[in-house]
Amino acid sequence: MKAIGSALVEDWPMSHLHYLGVLLFIGLCGIGVNFGFKSGLTKRWRIFFATDIGILIVYLAWDSWAIHKHNWFFDAKQIIGVHLFNHIPIEEILFFMVVPFTTVATFLALKKLTGWEADRT
Amino acid sequence: MGGRSHVIYSDIALDAVMIAIIADLFILRTQMVTRGLFWLSYGLILPFQLLTNWWLTSKSIVMYTPDAIIGRRLAGAPIEDLLFGFSMILLTLALWDYFSSKSSERNG
Numbered sequence: 001m002k003a004i005g006s007a008l009v010e011d012w013p014m015s016h017l018h019y020l021g022v023l024l025f026i027g028l029c030g031i032g033v034n035f036g037f038k039s040g041l042t043k044r045w046r047i048f049f050a051t052d053i054g055i056l057i058v059y060l061a062w063d064s065w066a067i068h069k070h071n072w073f074f075d076a077k078q079i080i081g082v083h084l085f086n087h088i089p090i091e092e093i094l095f096f097m098v099v100p101f102t103t104v105a106t107f108l109a110l111k112k113l114t115g116w117e118a119d120r121t
Numbered sequence: 122m123g124g125r126s127h128v129i130y131s132d133i134a135l136d137a138v139m140i141a142i143i144a145d146l147f148i149l150r151t152q153m154v155t156r157g158l159f160w161l162s163y164g165l166i167l168p169f170q171l172l173t174n175w176w177l178t179s180k181s182i183v184m185y186t187p188d189a190i191i192g193r194r195l196a197g198a199p200i201e202d203l204l205f206g207f208s209m210i211l212l213t214l215a216l217w218d219y220f221s222s223k224s225s226e227r228n229g
Contacts, residue, residue, distance in 0.1 A: 018180060018182050019177070019182050019183075022173055022176050022177055022182070025173070025176075026169075026173060029169065044221070044224075046224070047217065047220045047221050047224055048217070050216070050220045051213060051216040051217045051220055054212070054216045055209065055212060055213055055216065058212065059209060062133065062137070066129075066130065066133075066189075069129065069189070070186050070189070071129055071130045071185065071186060071189035071190075072130070072183055072184065072185045072186070072189070073183075073184055073186070074182065074183055074184075075181050075182055075183075075184070078180070078181075078182045079182075099209065099213075100209075100213040102166075103162070103166060103209075103210050103213045103214065104213060104214065104217050106162050106165055106166055107158065107159075107162045107214055107217070110158060110161055110162050110165065111158055114158065114161070116157060116158045116161075117156070117158055120222075
């Protein structure tokens with residue numbers, strides 16, 4: 001049993017979760033800001049959805065091209081190993097969702113805290 | 122052959138900043154770059170970008186081909202990442218503001 005268990009761990013070590021860990025950190029910052037300051041972002045999820053579709057289209061196109069051209073590349077041992085179109089790690093798609101979420105949450109929290117632009121939606 | 126492939130990330134990162142500014146000022150007309158709230162948000166997010174850049178590059182989760190970047194680095198990541206990050210934060214907030222005002226128009 002022990003041999004089987006260690007063989008599994010060797011095949012797929014926890015290091016595969018490293019990139020995901022970075023995303024978890026960014027996401028938890030966003031969730032903390034959103035609920036801690038009641039930014040109201042989750043109530044307006046449709047607007048965020050539309051925003052993120054735009055970001056995903058633009059930045060995944062760039063990412064796809066850059067990975068294809070080898071501008072940047074990923075350590076296969078530190079990503080889950082699931083890819084979109086056979087070359088974009090799933091973590092990249094999550095990155096372009098989690099970072100915009102945290103960005104908008106920060107913007108809305110600062111708007112509330114400073115009272116600036118109180119006349120704008 | 123070599124000349125054309127050199128400094129690709131740098132060129133595109135600069136284009137991305139220009140596209141985001143043009144979208145903000147002239148297409149979406151959200152004027153983010155003229156608003157204090159935008160710059161305050163960017164100022165708060167930037168140190169976190171540097172932190173995660175350092176995290177991703179110091180552990181070699183993400184690596185860059187030397188030919189695609191000018192070679193100067195900040196917090197472990199190519200200096201071009203600042204342009205990439207700025208363009209994405211600007212475009213995200215411009216799109217958010219654009220869709221927010223659209224939806225409030227519709228609701229009266």
